[in-house]
Amino acid sequence: MNAFLTSGKIPVDNFSLQEIRKLHMKISALRLLALSIGYLVLGSLRVAAWTATDSASDPAYSGGWTNGSNGGSGFDGWQLDPTPPTNSYGHFIGSSINNGNGLDDGVTGGVASDGDIDSAGSAAWGIYANNGYVALGVRMFAGGNFLGAGQTFSADLDNGWIVDGAQVTLALLSISQSPMLQLFFIGGTNEYQYTDATGTYYTGIPFSDEGLNFAVTMTGPLAYTATLTLRNGTTTNWSGSVNQQLYGFGVQNNNAGGTVGGSAYDVFINNISVVPEPSTLALGALGLLALTVCRRAR
Numbered sequence: 470m471n472a473f474l475t476s477g478k479i480p481v482d483n484f485s486l487q488e489i490r491k492l493h494m495k496i497s498a499l500r501l502l503a504l505s506i507g508y509l510v511l512g513s514l515r516v517a518a519w520t521a522t523d524s525a526s527d528p529a530y531s532g533g534w535t536n537g538s539n540g541g542s543g544f545d546g547w548q549l550d551p552t553p554p555t556n557s558y559g560h561f562i563g564s565s566i567n568n569g570n571g572l573d574d575g576v577t578g579g580v581a582s583d584g585d586i587d588s589a590g591s592a593a594w595g596i597y598a599n600n601g602y603v604a605l606g607v608r609m610f611a612g613g614n615f616l617g618a619g620q621t622f623s624a625d626l627d628n629g630w631i632v633d634g635a636q637v638t639l640a641l642l643s644i645s646q647s648p649m650l651q652l653f654f655i656g657g658t659n660e661y662q663y664t665d666a667t668g669t670y671y672t673g674i675p676f677s678d679e680g681l682n683f684a685v686t687m688t689g690p691l692a693y694t695a696t697l698t699l700r701n702g703t704t705t706n707w708s709g710s711v712n713q714q715l716y717g718f719g720v721q722n723n724n725a726g727g728t729v730g731g732s733a734y735d736v737f738i739n740n741i742s743v744v745p746e747p748s749t750l751a752l753g754a755l756g757l758l759a760l761t762v763c764r765r766a767r
């Protein structure tokens with residue numbers, strides 16, 4: 470009799486009882502393996518399934534950028550400090566073109582007439598600080614979420630002029646809002662720097678008043694890769710680690726205007742997001758496939 474299998478049934482007369490038992494054991498083992506893979510993969514995605522996005526063009530900011538304002542999705546409301554605004558510090562919605570030389574000419578690492586980091590309506594979140602003051606904006610991920618393996622945080626940053634010794638910083642924060650990974654520029658230096666769990670390093674990316682993108686992808690619970698890209702495409706990347714998981718971010722203007730002040734020294738942030746990597750989505754599909762195979766084998 471032909472031993473070819475049809476309709477999923479095994480011709481019993483071609484197999485001994487011992488062989489049938491062995492085959493059942495193999496099928497059970499495969500079911501267990503598929504089930505384990507499915508639940509492990511889907512379990513890993515419990516952290517990485519959430520996303521977030523926002524920009525200064527959201528209608529939530531039509532009345533300005535204020536403490537507690539909350540547009541987009543996936544983030545808690547903004548925590549702005551200090552408030553209310555004065556001549557020495559404050560937060561506002563405006564065009565990132567206005568800082569630095571005040572021109573969208575692309576001269577320092579940009580692209581002419583690209584709007585710098587503005588979103589629709591020539592909008593970006595702006596912070597000014599001078600006369601020795603520090604002003605900042607903090608945003609935590611909604612629901613106590615943190616960046617999981619395979620997730621990428623991305624933000625556009627546009628600093629203007631920075632007086633010597635002053636500093637502009639974009640940082641990813643722990644649950645207690647301590648900085649775990651900081652990208653910064655100090656006035657009087659030549660390039661952007663970063664600090665993580667292992668130390669402080671130069672990025673090799675020179676000053677720009679045209680804007681940049683900072684993207685951080687988690688490759689493990691505390692391991693990451695980062696990419697820093699100027700508007701003209703000049704880019705660098707590095708890998709590192711942080712001491713604690715990342716629950717939010719903050720942007721700080723530490724006296725960039727010094728005793729001079731004015732719009733040339735404003736710092737802007739815009740187009741913030743958290744997304745899962747395509748590879749993470751593929752991993753999720755693998756997990757679902759494993760569970761499907763397991764159920765169909767029953």
